[in-house]
Amino acid sequence: MDPPPPPTYTLTATSISYSKSPSPFLFKPCSSSPPTTILSNVSLSAHPSQILAIVGPSGAGKSTLLDILSARTSPSSGSLLLNSLPIIPSSFRKLSAYVPQHDACLPLLTVAETFAFSAALLNPHSPSAVVSDLLRDLFLSHLSHVRLAHGLSGGERRRVSIGLSLLHDPAVLLLDEPTSGLDSASALSVMQTLRSAFAFFVLVIWTIILMANSFVLFLSSVAPNYIAGTSLLTLLLAGFFLFSGYFISSDRLPKFWAFMHFLSMYKYALDALLINEYSCLATxxxxxxxxxxxxxxxxxxxxxxxxxxxxxxxxxxxxxMIGFFVVYRILCLMVLIRRVSRSKK
Incomplete structure (x- = not known):
């Protein structure tokens, strides 16, 4: 008789809000400051076999929301339900796994030793095949005897951290910025690993920093190497700021450099910020x-x-500004297509 399928879970958050009172420095202030609102009326539903991404800029409260969803922090208001029942934090932490943003591993151990050590702590009688299966599922078998401090890329170290959280077979997997600090190839490798090996039975809540820097992508595709790319980036960004009108007044620019004032990305961004700030203070x-x-x-x-x-x-x-982003994205794509066509000849 086949064993019964593992239970599945649906996580639902309704009107989650979180506020934090400022901490006094040395002395309690005479007048109480209003609490800072970090999250306001956030609702979501995460279903089995689904990768749910929480996207937002730095400081938007993504990590705070993830702490609440992992039952590590209690919300100021709102409700958390697991399969339509209120979450019991102690029980939920047993069936879920949380992968923090920064990898925390013992650098002197090999990849296989790291998994075996953690598996022995969780279950002293766990079979050795568990480690072998995990290495295979995470595509780390060829690195099993490599020490964590040497020879591993950022994406491979990230897969090790994810593997440590999967040792007790969690039903819900929560990851805090799993691709932070990784290049595009490593980030794609981590995402493909999660989707191919675990997404069919693990719920993944994924937080991502939304950063659109199309100019840097374009310059990276044009530059012949890292050093040249860094030098060009510094030079051109400094030039954009120099001709933005906020370092040298636009009416004092030489006429033959006047066109650079209108090509500066900083000009439009800073102008928009000033208008947004002072239009309400017109009178x-x-x-x-x-x-x-x-x-x-x-x-x-x-x-x-x-x-x-x-x-x-x-x-x-x-x-x-949006036009700049689109143009540089298109230029980056054209350069990459050109390079690929040349490499095939």
Whole structure:
């Protein structure tokens, strides 16, 4: 008789909010500061055989949400359900696994020794085949005798960390930025490993930092090597900032360099930030002539006018920034296609 299939779980979060009160420095302040809201009304459902990605910029609260979903932190409000029942933290931690952002392994052990040591701690009577099967599933068999401190790439070390969390066969797997610090090839390898080996029975909650730097990608594809690419990147980014109008005023630029002012990516980003900041202060006085005077020297509207900006330009600047991203992505793709066609000849 075939053994029964392992149970599956659906994790549901409803209206999760989390606020944190500021910690006093040495002395308690006279007036209590309002708590900082980190998460507000977050709802999600994670189903079996599904990879759920939580995407957002740095500081958006992804790791905090992951701590709440792993029952390590209690939310300020909202509910967590496992198969429509309230989560019991102690029970949930037994059937789930959490892979932190930074790898924590013993560097002097080999890959096989690391798995065997952890397996013995979890179950002293565990068969040795468990380690062999895990090495095979993670495509690490050829590295079983390599020490963690030497000879492993970032993606391979990441797969070791994931393997340590899979030793007790978790039903729910939560990973905090599993591709952080990895190049595109290593990140793709980690993702393919998860999908091919474990996604059919493990629920993966994946947090990713959203960073769109199309210019760097384009320059990386053009540069002949790492050193040349780094030098070009530093030089060109410095030039973009120099001609943005915030280091040297645009009306003081030489005429033969005026075109660089409109090609600077920094110009449109900084202009959009200034318009967003000062458009709401158009009638608010920023500088008075003297203390106690009722005569305003400059308000938010005057500041924008001196910069040659108005509220109507805000979205235009945003569209130009998006255009830069699209153009550099297309240029990067064209360069890569050209290189591939040359390599086939």
């Amino acid at each position: 608010t006085c920023l500088i008075w002539y003297d203390e106690g005077s009722k005569t305003c020297m400059i308000n938010g509207g005057d500041f924008l006018e001196k910069r040659g900006l108005d509220e109507g330009q805000r979205w235009r600047n945003v569209y130009v």
